[in-house]
Amino acid sequence: MKRICNARWNAAAVDGHFMTLFSDLDLSNAVKDLKTTETQGTDNIPTEFVKQSGPKCRSWLRDFFSACLTHLSIPKIWRKATVIALPKPNKPVDDPRSYRPIPLLCVPYKLFERLLLLRLEPIVDPQLPDHQAGFRRGRSTVQQVVELIVDIEACFEKKQKADLVLVDLTAAYYSAWHQGLTLKFPRVVPYRQMVRFIVNILSNRCFKLKTSDGQRSRLRRLRNGLPQCASLAPLLFNIYISDIPLTRSCRYGYADDLALLYSNKSLEELEKTLSADMCTIAEYL
Secondary structure, X not given: OHHHHHHHHHHHXXXXXXXXXXXXXXXXXXXXXXXXXXXXXXXXXXXXXXXXXXXXXXXXXXXXXXXXXXXXXXXXXXXXXXXXXXXXXXXXXXXXXXXXXXXXXXXXXXXXXXXXXXXXXXXXXXXXXXXXXXXXXXXXXXXHHHHHHHHHHHHHHOOOEEEEEEEEOOOOOXXXXXXXXXXXXXXXXXXXXXXXXXXXXXXXXXXEEEEOOOOXXXXXXXXXXOOOOOOHHHHHHHHHOOOOOOOOOEEEEEOOEEXXXXXXXXXXXXXXXXXXXXXXXXXXX
16 A cells, blocks of 8 residues: 555655645635535535634645645545436427436535536636637637627628627536547646546436426436536637637637637639538537
8 A cells, every 4th residue: 555655655746736735725715616506415514604604614625635636536425416407498308408407416516526627727727729618718709799799890891791600518517528629628727646536536426307396307417518507618619619610710618618700802712612611510529
């Protein structure tokens, strides 16, 4: 056991800052970002308990999170989620697509993901494509809409026609391919142990479905997809689609929403170019 621990510590040293133990400041910053409105998960630990915890409790949490990082492992209960099926307004209740799934994750797990996010974000964000604004600091949907409007106005000033295609991926987070993400992740995060750890976190996840009238399903295993309501999910999804191929048209993205804009004096050229770009994106997807 001592030899195994030493090997793990040596591997952590190779990965530098990514695998160092968490500090009190790291934990304080992560706790500060927790929302009091977040619902407790299967461990029944409420958010308020964590936010109001004292020095001894936070010291224990810091050491526990550091142990998870060192041993590249998380508790089994963190892999379980209760998914609440909320009916969408004005939709038929007998259609499964009429419900919005809301996963309830363990609050300590959400806190732990925030600790990882604080380390990964400064490295990952600069490598993401400029057209992607989803869940990135200093970027928003408002910024994307403003840039789109400015570019359309520029087309009109040049006396050109402008065509726009709007793409919305269905169930994008739930259909993310784990194996594909595993292959792409090391290109953006060149830290072997951290990559292994993220892959471990995503594997062997399961959930139970709960309806508004109290019915529950049996435990089901997730083979693909990213857990929504988790801090790392938006960052991992941005990595997952960061290699989307280039197109002739301008792109404006926010998470799984994509807009393609192309301008030209000829309607035939507009149709030809946007159709070719959509074929490229469709083949990639």
